[in-house]
Amino acid sequence: LEEIPRPIQDSGNILKQGYLEKRSREPSFFGSEWHKRWCVLTQRNFLYYASEKSKQPKGSFPIERYQARLDPQLRKDSRKKCCFQLLCPGKRSYEFTAPSPAEAQDWVEQIRFLLRDLSSLTIPCDEDEEEEEEEEEEELSKDRDSSDSMNNSQSSALNPEEPELEGDDIYEVMPGELPDSQ
DSSP states (O other): OOOOOOSSSOGGGEEEEEEEEEEOSSOBTTBOOEEEEEEEEESSEEEEESSTTOSSOSEEEEOTTOEEEEOGGGOSSTTGGGEEEEEOTTSOOEEEEOSSHHHHHHHHHHHHHHHHHHTOSSOOOOHHHHHHHHHHHHHHHHHHHHHHHHHHHHHHHHOTTSOOOOGGGGSOOOTTOOOSOO
């Protein structure tokens, strides 16, 4: 098997990669131009290269705080359903065209999943699953509480080898206080 070339050193962090068309920042005389770029999404950054074999990225930015969304308004041609944007308030926005609408959707979903992961300490899941987990935790907590009280009331009967404490011995004498037995 031939190994796929990895243009960045830390290839273990690559979540998604592939060719996209990126809209150039400055429109040319003929309107905005789209350039084919090898794009790499890592756990922290979005990088784009001239080609898959390039060693140095043409650009990169931290993905945190960006939003990803499909945007068919970016193009007027037959590829308009393949477009998506990366937006961040106060920062440059990036516009891309994927090879297919399904691929554009996958890029957006991967980026959104990563962003949810970065903004929380837990692994993101569907809201329905979250509610079910909370209900299960509550039930477990109730079960634990009732079994604890059952265990406490039955502990002397279940463990006869433990010595039972006599009345006054269970109370602690606080410093400065005298015991009642004077």
